[in-house]
Amino acid sequence: MEHALSAAELLNAWEQARALSPTDGALSLLALAEPEKTREQLAQLSIGRRDAGLLKLRERIFGSRMTARSNCPACGQPMEMSFTVAEVQAAPAPATAEPFTANFGAHEIKFRLPNHSDLAALVPGDDLAVQKRRLIQRCVLDAKRGGHPLAPDELPGELINALSERMSELDPQGDVQLALSCPQCSHRWHAPLDVASYVWSEIETWAVRLLRDVHQLASAYGWREADILAISSWRRQAYLEMIEP
Ligand SMILES: [Zn+2]
Numbered sequence: 001m002e003h004a005l006s007a008a009e010l011l012n013a014w015e016q017a018r019a020l021s022p023t024d025g026a027l028s029l030l031a032l033a034e035p036e037k038t039r040e041q042l043a044q045l046s047i048g049r050r051d052a053g054l055l056k057l058r059e060r061i062f063g064s065r066m067t068a069r070s071n072c073p074a075c076g077q078p079m080e081m082s083f084t085v086a087e088v089q090a091a092p093a094p095a096t097a098e099p100f101t102a103n104f105g106a107h108e109i110k111f112r113l114p115n116h117s118d119l120a121a122l123v124p125g126d127d128l129a130v131q132k133r134r135l136i137q138r139c140v141l142d143a144k145r146g147g148h149p150l151a152p153d154e155l156p157g158e159l160i161n162a163l164s165e166r167m168s169e170l171d172p173q174g175d176v177q178l179a180l181s182c183p184q185c186s187h188r189w190h191a192p193l194d195v196a197s198y199v200w201s202e203i204e205t206w207a208v209r210l211l212r213d214v215h216q217l218a219s220a221y222g223w224r225e226a227d228i229l230a231i232s233s234w235r236r237q238a239y240l241e242m243i244e245p
Helices: 007-017 022-033 039-043 047-062 116-120 128-139 157-170 195-221 225-230 233-242
Strands: 065-071 078-084 100-104 107-111 140-145 177-181 188-192
Touching: 007 022, 007 195, 007 225, 022 039, 022 047, 022 116, 022 195, 039 116, 047 116, 047 195, 078 177, 100 157, 107 157, 116 128, 128 140, 128 157, 195 225, 195 233
Parallel strands: none
Antiparallel strands: 065 078, 100 107, 107 140, 177 188
8 A cells, every 4th residue: 555655755855856857856756656666667667657657646745636837829828727637647558568669661660668768868958859869769779671770860750750659659648738728819739748847846846835834833833843744734734824924
């Protein structure tokens, strides 16, 4: 049975992961939820498997309601959308084992799914098309055209796109798209949801608020940090409201 994560445990995990990038921070949180796996094993999970674990963890901590902000690309209207964890949970991918083999015209490609380490190896400022090519190249284990071996940097652009689509089909949780429509101008579009960054920024907001609450309660009542963290968040709020302004 999953044990309930305490505020102190989460706060410690957040503190230890603070210096990392948001996605590496999110992996540290996942380690908290899946202690039987090493960090190395977690980094080898496909993006979809990683994000499925993060969504489950997120639901355990904050419940199922999620919100995100975006600006309409057509008219610039800022909007806030609300959805549930279940709405962004993909059906589990078919339980086929890696590596996969696929034929695209004369090409025969053996590949695996992108994982956390692959994403971490990308250069953040690079052009998106360049990043996509690098990511796919890392995941191609063997490529042949008409039976002749092909080096990773010889893969044509259409093949990169076809492989990327095939990977999304095989790992749907790794590519969550929110269907959005603007209340102002009725423009409709899809925006990707980066689950790891989303969960990390939520934990960060929660942790900073919690530290402030601890400070206020400790100042007002003289309680120790450990005792304040040990009471429920509902009781912390109740005591905060009783503090004279
Ligand atoms: Zn609009």
